[in-house]
Amino acid sequence: MQRRDRPRGAAAAGPAVSPAVTLSTPELTKGLTRLVPLQLPQLAVGLIGPGGGTLRLPAAGLTLRVPAGAVRALTLFSVTAVPGSMIAYDFQPHGARFAVPLKLEQDLRASAWVKDPAMTPRVGYFADPGLLNLLLNTAQVSEWQSTVVDRGAGRLVADVHHFSGYMVSSGRTSR
Secondary structure, three states: OOOOEOOOOOOOOOOEEEOOEEEEEEEEEEEOEEEEEEOOOEEEEEEEOOOOEEEEEHHHOEEEEEOOOOOOOOEEEEEEEOOEEEOEEEEEOOOOEEEEEEEEEEEOOOEHHHHOOOOOOEEEEEOOHHHEEOOOOEEEEEEEOOEEEEOOOOEEEEEEEEOOEEEEEEEEEOO
């Protein structure tokens, strides 16, 4: 069962929060889709050190913020937006864990969310690209990340504690 919390004092139109959850078995979920599919993978690469940094994929609506203290040494980061309709990304270096969670920010204004803003998108972790079905726009996720949806700004922000693959779910399971 999905929790939908609001911070104290937040209006109903404000942020919708879903907590971080590790699943005992992967859950099949419907991916949130882009209004205009990406024809090609989108890639951003950068060297980020202990002071932090940012990677952006403007065509995909993604910003990855690496806060100060997340890594101890200069690290080569990369993010690739998976081509197609589903909002999904491959992050590297695979297996990297962070001392301070990174912030994944996704613009929702170019997604199916604009047609159904009552949906509660959330960010899910998938361990391998083979867990994505790009034809059906589904994914098998093994973790749900703490996700805040700012409905007024049309974006979501999720904590990222480690790397591999992340996708944005429509908040609906696929059964």
